[in-house]
């Protein structure tokens with residue numbers, strides 16, 4: 006902590022206003038509230054009771070701390086089991102810092118499970134409920150002005166009274182073409198979905214309320230059907246005005262893409278025309294689009310350019326239980342929109358496993374509709390005894406299903422790319438030679454960094470029998486939790502759930518964000534099971550005991566906003582015009598300390614000024630869908646004249662896949678192949694060498710096949726490199742848009758010169774100057790002290806540095822049983838002093854070996 010305290014003056018100044026602001030606002034609110042309470046009817050007693058219930062246990066605190074992966078076991082998760090006590094303590098402190106809530110009249114009226122709630126009158130738009138985003142007078146004026154314009158220009162929706170004929174007519178109202186036979190086939194299946202029977206109720210609720218909460222079992226039809234109901238009911242059409250869109254968010258891109266494809270088929274329209282999608286780095290939608298599925302992050306980006314989201318009449322936040330960072334910010338923003346666009350905007354919050362009361366309370370007692378029932382049953386199987394090694398147990402279960410169980414495809418969940426690639430190889434090798442017994446088996450990986458075309462392969466049908474009359478084949482999909490929600494993969498009968506996933510953990514004090522393998526929540530487990538039973542009956546193998554499911558797993562997933570570094574979120578919120586971050590109406594407000602750290606980081610990066618406003622640099626940085634440090638590195642590269650190289654480094658760092666392959670059987674050959682690319686300064690320029698060499702390969706004839714062979718021969722991951730190439734293209738487009746890319750300058754065609762390399766390292770330092778460590782002990786000593794938080798760390802074994810430089814810049818802090826810094830490069834202290842004279846202001850630097858060394862360098866520079 007020594008170092009950081011010196012660099013937070015501006016953030017501290019911004020933060021100093023926090024308690025006063027909070028006190029004032031809270032007092033005002035309380036006063037207003039007391040007035041209102043007096044005038045309320047006597048029914049407040051019962052409401053109070055239900056509010057108390059809803060205000061009860063709220064989540065707080067941190068994830069269980071890290072453990073050795075191999076030692077993990079759901080039942081033995083002592084840290085996890087202790088979590089409730091820890092949380093209770095934290096809850097107490099959180100309650101103290103939480104703003105006072107209104108008394109009974111609006112929150113938690115106990116509308117649980119009331120399908121008949123649709124007769125209730127819609128709540129009045131209430132300025133008390135507007136999120137604090139409206140505190141910024143500029144934003145408020147703009148919203149009100151634009152809202153008035155909207156009111157004047159737009160008549161209300163052209164709603165149709167629901168009539169089955171809308172979907173059963175013979176002419177498609179979106180294309181004016183006759184419906185195909187397939188449309189009617191699928192319509193029969195659609196009609197049997199539980200959600201279909203609730204269509205009238207859903208439409209009535211939406212018509213009468215600004216916000217509706219819908220909880221329906223997995224596979225009941227929420228994601229595919231409800232947006233269609235809204236389109237068919239007329240929420241896109243406004244007479245004489247540009248049609249509106251319906252937007253439906255998904256936490257993951259693979260779901261947004263595959264669901265939109267299915268819905269386009271169901272509506273008998275072209276995919277990408279009337280029904281489309283928008284995900285990071287890819288969009289398939291246009292001017293005719295009336296229904297768009299997008300990731301929550303993409304919708305947030307749209308809000309940055311159009312805070313009123315004026316293209317949309319309805320937004321459905323799907324899988325809200327996942328509580329991703331973007332979903333939580335969107336919820337706050339959209340709550341504001343229901344106030345500023347009371348007549349022409351509807352919000353629907355959906356999930357299979359939602360803490361419904363909490364959401365209802367947050368949305369001022371929004372009505373709740375519950376949809377029970379699913380398409381097909383799923384049989385649940387548990388272990389009798391806890392597994393000692395969840396990975397081995399998963400492989401064993403998958404192989405046993407393939408050899409012993411009746412036909413049907415398998416979906417298994419593991420925690421990350423490495424595990425998944427290992428699992429694919431293991432299952433393939435264990436099933437070798439068993440084709441006669443169990444039919445052909447195709448094993449597919451599925452994880453986020455896999456290129457899209459490879460992700461799509463999981464939807465291919467399973468292989469047929471290898472000979473006439475032989476056993477039908479099956480596919481086995483080894484996935485991370487990207488396949489956990491919204492996906493329907495036809496043919497899946499068996500789900501294997503070991504009960505773990507990689508989860509983000511942030512320690513604001515140490516300022517370190519890391520991914521840890523931790524037990525999933527019951528909500529996640531139910532989502533995983535729900536991938537079966539969608540197109541036929543299924544079985545779910547939980548590789549933990551039933552007791553562990555009921556007593557060890559937490560009920561819901563801990564919100565990401567409470568366990569993440571928020572610097573990117575804060576930058577985006579500022580871009581959205583939200584300046585009063587502390588009073589923003591978060592569903593679960595993050596700890597003030599986390600917000601402070603984020604502000605401090607942005608100040609250090611030059612993204613915000615003393616007033617807490619985005620600077621010109623900050624505005625440019627916020628255009629990039631990458632962490633602020635990387636965005637700053639890219640912005641700085643323009644001045645340093647190394648845009649093309651920095652773009653390549655950024656692209657290589659952005660792909661989460663491992664570029665270097667190291668099969669156990671060929672470890673020596675792989676290491677020697679890696680040495681060919683190794684740059685003496687370390688990992689960043691080594692990655693640049695790899696990317697340059699990849700781009701040179703097959704350049705003449707542009708054949709991807711040549712590149713694939715080259716990658717194979719050099720033990721490089723072809724997929725990762727392809728994906729880096731694509732990401733580079735996207736980032737380069739943003740650079741161009743920001744005027745940072747000199748389009749006339751051709752990108753380097755061969756390996757860069759050493760002066761270029763120095764500039765590239767300088768641009769990296771401009772972004773990552775806070776992630777630096779100083780060597781401790783002698784030349785051979787492997788330990789380093791981090792400048793930011795004085796932690797003793799070692800360089801990761803994968804690091805390509807061949808010597809022990811005094812100073813290293815690192816990309817990632819990794820915590821296993823030891824603390825490592827990963828992706829490291831040697832850096833000159835002069836470069837650091839130039840990269841951020843404010844951060845490296847030695848007058849404010851804490852005493853110690855790092856300061857002494859930097860002072861020595863500064864004296865040398867003066868001479």
Ligand SMILES: Nc1ncnc2c1ncn2[C@@H]1O[C@H](COP(=O)(O)OP(=O)(O)OP(=O)(O)O)[C@@H](O)[C@H]1O
Pocket residue numbers: 198221222223224225226227228229230267356357380490491492493494495535538539540
């Ligand atoms: N691509 C597809 N192929 C075949 N059937 C599909 C497909 N997509 C959806 N379905 C059918 O539609 C049903 C409803 O799917 P939908 O995704 O709308 O459910 P959901 O309630 O949103 O589920 P979840 O909570 O798991 O996201 C599925 O159970 C399945 O029967």
